Amino acid sequence: MIILVDDEPDIVNVFGKVLQREGYQVREFTDPLKALDFFTTNPKKCSLAITDLRMPYMNCIEFASQVRRISSDVKLLLITAHETESYNDQITHLGFNGILRKPLLPRSLKMMVKKILGAPTQ
Numbered sequence: 001m002i003i004l005v006d007d008e009p010d011i012v013n014v015f016g017k018v019l020q021r022e023g024y025q026v027r028e029f030t031d032p033l034k035a036l037d038f039f040t041t042n043p044k045k046c047s048l049a050i051t052d053l054r055m056p057y058m059n060c061i062e063f064a065s066q067v068r069r070i071s072s073d074v075k076l077l078l079i080t081a082h083e084t085e086s087y088n089d090q091i092t093h094l095g096f097n098g099i100l101r102k103p104l105l106p107r108s109l110k111m112m113v114k115k116i117l118g119a120p121t122q
Contacts, residue, residue: 001024001027001042001046002019002050002113002117003027003038003039003046004028004029005029005030005031006079007030007031007052008052009030012028012030014106015050018106019110022110023119024117031056033057035049035063039070039074040070043070043074046071047073047117048097048113049074050078051077052078052079053079053082053084068094075097075116076094076096077097077098078098078100079099079101080100080101081102084099100112
């Protein structure tokens, strides 16, 4: 299962649909605290967390740190419209598997997720 977290509902909706059409199971969240809550109770079900850099309540570094505290197996993908240079050390330390820049084409997201996870299993 993929957890998709972005504070912009339109992005969550569009990217969620794109990934579902590719055959992936996706849980969509616009609130990183709710996404973290879900992950905390379902860590073994989640294979990838896709997160925006800047969100209310916590940024992707805080979110990914909490995810990593629970599981080192989950893959991480950052999507952002912002510069990440000041976060590079933390992104490396947390083991992000990729970064995609917004605006983002659906095909770029599909290709990156397939690269990270492989083809979805039905």
